[in-house]
Amino acid sequence: xxxxxxxxxxxxxxxxxxxxxxxxxxxxxxxxxxxxxxxxxxxxxxxxxxxxxxxxxxxxxxxxxxxxxxxxxxxxxxxxxxxxxxxxxxxxxxxxxxxxxxxxxxxxxxxxxxxxxxxxxxxxxxxxxxxxxxxxxxxxxxxxxxxxxxxxxxxxxxxxxxxxxxxxxxxxxxxxxxxxxxxxxxxxxxxxxxxxxxxxxxxxxxxxxxxxxxxxxxxxxxxxxxxxxxxxxxxxxxxxxxxxxxxxxxxxxxxxxxxxxxxxxxxxxxxxxxxxxxxxxxxxxxxxxxxxxxxxxxxxxxxxxxx
Ligand code: CP
Numbered sequence: 001x002x003x004x005x006x007x008x009x010x011x012x013x014x015x016x017x018x019x020x021x022x023x024x025x026x027x028x029x030x031x032x033x034x035x036x037x038x039x040x041x042x043x044x045x046x047x048x049x050x051x052x053x054x055x056x057x058x059x060x061x062x063x064x065x066x067x068x069x070x071x072x073x074x075x076x077x078x079x080x081x082x083x084x085x086x087x088x089x090x091x092x093x094x095x096x097x098x099x100x101x102x103x104x105x106x107x108x109x110x111x112x113x114x115x116x117x118x119x120x121x122x123x124x125x126x127x128x129x130x131x132x133x134x135x136x137x138x139x140x141x142x143x144x145x146x147x148x149x150x151x152x153x154x155x156x157x158x159x160x161x162x163x164x165x166x167x168x169x170x171x172x173x174x175x176x177x178x179x180x181x182x183x184x185x186x187x188x189x190x191x192x193x194x195x196x197x198x199x200x201x202x203x204x205x206x207x208x209x210x211x212x213x214x215x216x217x218x219x220x221x222x223x224x225x226x227x228x229x230x231x232x233x234x235x236x237x238x239x240x241x242x243x244x245x246x247x248x249x250x251x252x253x254x255x256x257x258x259x260x261x262x263x264x265x266x267x268x269x270x271x272x273x274x275x276x277x278x279x280x281x282x283x284x285x286x287x288x289x290x291x292x293x294x295x296x297x298x299x300x301x302x303x304x305x306x307x
Pocket of ligand 1: 052053054055056057127136265266267
């Protein structure tokens with residue numbers, strides 16, 4: 001079945017059907033295997049990053065440039081007229097006249113949805129506060145499939161800051177389409193939000209709650225580590241208490257399944273010890289590289305160049 005993506009916003013992973021997700025993954029694989037250096041010639045991507053980013057912004061920009069398009073935008077809201085008090089709505093309404101597609105990150109939950117109201121150009125949400133990071137989830141799913149050759153019936157542990165971690169929110173919600181057993185590992189104070197747990201229950205996704213992860217390591221196919229996000233804490237003492245709760249080291253990996261792969265949306269702080277990098281289980285650098293292919297697929301799809 002061919003699905004029309006042309007002109008669509010990608011705001012939340014919940015907006016995508018199973019077929020939508022599989023289409024993105026299929027096109028990403030095609031583009032990874034066979035680059036198309038002129039596909040988006042004469043198209044302009046605006047990258048509007050109101051919050052810091054390395055991977056999301058630069059992989060969107062690389063994706064566009066390697067498809068022959070051009071990029072405008074900013075990596076720091078202080079150099080935009082937002083610093084003079086311009087509303088997000090006005091900024092997007094204007095930039096929608098300069099660009100064919102907009103990738104945006106913003107510290108406020110719901111900002112991407114608000115941006116989509118201001119323009120008919122596709123908005124690709126590169127993260128809105130602690131809410132959603134759907135393009136990260138698509139590259140996570142691409143990477144899970146690349147390493148496990150399936151998306152269903154896996155044991156996946158999501159470890160760390162499940163309260164503020166938008167990547168784990170989106171990834172957990174995507175399991176509605178690809179049922180796996182989720183091991184949710186977090187301290188009490190950083191537990192997965194109730195509305196996402198409710199979604200899992202409503203959709204009969206099997207999950208279990210844990211405060212430690214050492215004992216579940218031998219069961220896992222995917223260990224998805226996350227950073228405790230200092231910038232989201234109002235009480236820095238609480239951050240100091242939790243910041244090193246979960247650290248994986250190479251020594252802890254004896255007895256794990258051969259196919260285990262460790263993922264992380266990055267940046268990491270202390271949660272993956274560098275000794276893990278040289279083990280066959282580390283896959284977070286490849287995961288970040290896959291962001292280019294998945295974002296190429298999204299750009300090509302929403303601009304109506306591939307289907
Ligand atoms: N994974 C991710 O969102 O990384 P950046 O914050 O560097 O974009």
